[in-house]
Amino acid sequence: MNYRHAFHAGNFADVMKHVFLVRILVHLQRKQTPFRVIDTHAGSGLYDLTAEEAERTREWREGVGRLDEPFAPAVEELIAPYRAILAKLHGRDPSAYPGSPFIARELLRRQDRAIFVELHRADYAALARHFARDRLAKALHLDGWTALHALVPPKERRGLALIDPPYEEPGELTRLAAEMAKALRKWPTGIFMGWYPIKDPADVERPAAMLAEAAGHKGLRLELMIDASAAPERLNGCGIFVLNPPWILSEEAELILPALAERLARASFGAFRCEPLAAAIDSQPPG
Template sequence: MNYRHGFHAGNFADVLKHVVLTRILSHLNAKPAPYRIVDTHAGAGRYDLGSEEALRTHEWKDGVARIDRSPLSPAVEALLAPWRAALAGARALYGPGAYPGSPWLCRHAMRPGDRLIAAELHPPTWRKLAEAIGRDRRCKPLAIDGWTALRANVPPKERRGLVLIDPPFEEKDEFATLAAQFVAAHRKWPTGIYALWYPLKDRGGVEALIEAVSDAGIGRLLRLEIDIDRPAAAGGLSATGLIVVNPPWRLAEEAQTLLPALTERLAQGPRPRYHCEAIRPDG
């Protein structure tokens, strides 16, 4: 595996993924019972937007930098508050170019009794992950394949929590693998919250994923997507999405507030769009 998220850290896809992640964590924190997070493809934990990788692509300039530019509406800012607080925390510790990845965001939100399993197979990236979160006893960075980590860690003993599945999508059959691995995990832990991230390059792959999940009888899905209408000449990703399984109550309502505002702020072309759909909400 040669995926290096440092090239893409802080881009528009990260903004969507991480804002939704912090909203889910906020809902988990609303109840006193402890929870466990399994981050299957964790990456380095945190990133330096002044690094050679980040400066080669400058993707963060059309992502987190646009959100930094000025406040959005009060209703949107209220929902962004946990993500903004984590950003501020990372910058206070590591400088203004710091950008927290999903493990760092989880660590920032967790309470004393909560736990995080973060898997990363790529050795240099795992070493960065261990440096970012390994000193925290609540966190366990594992140098193993993400699918192995998923199979081994559900259901958690807490019987409450979140699985974030964010594969690199470098293999041609990645959507099929994601569907099969998720369905198998859901059979073992049907009450957990799952967040499945995907790039929106292959709409057929996304539809096949949703069909496979539906064919498995899994209900209560929330499909969230944004398309920033990036010009084809610019190359790169233009659209991204998340499927949230067993979404917390009111997450769909929050997304209806967040997605239009994020899409408008992050748009690079004249026809951006967002999609917020509850699929079999009572399934």
């Protein structure tokens, strides 16, 4: 386990992932019935953008560092809850950036619960400290894939499982699709959000088709490309698969993604994709 999120916190991929994490949780808040959040690869929860790790890559400057200027009003309205979480945190610590557990925790109501799973010992220790005395959220030191299947279905019918692995192992994107499909069968009313990196866009087709088979029309593929670079070893973009998305999420993504693509592009190139997963079946070669 070499991956440490502290080097990447607040980069373009975090911004994209966290903006949609917030949108999904805002939609879950629209009903009074409780929901559960399960974050299988949670990280340490909170990051210091002046720490040595963040300073070494400075990735956040091309991510959250580019959000100072407002977007068009319709986009601002959608990202306002994400900005509010950042603003509240910055009131206490201007150089902090929230990880997915911190963001999810901010959006829990009294009746909701969250479980944050992290395997790296030091990151887990930091995570456990944040939520040590929290009645609504708890941290678990476990393998995230094992935890996903142990924790679904939760007793709440509604909720979100965020699956955000580090992609250190070959085949992890295919594994993401297989594990999401399996977990969906156990918790058919849950929302599942799986994040993936894009180096070569062709790598995404097979996992997308697998999930399309599993989720039918109840699946979305949202992608943000910030570079057209042919260098496949560079992170040129990222995406999320969302199973059982809130019905309005694709409309929101049609506004958010082009704005992020324009703002976060490395040079002049920025692109996005917002399509039902079912479209991936048609783009698979036969056989």
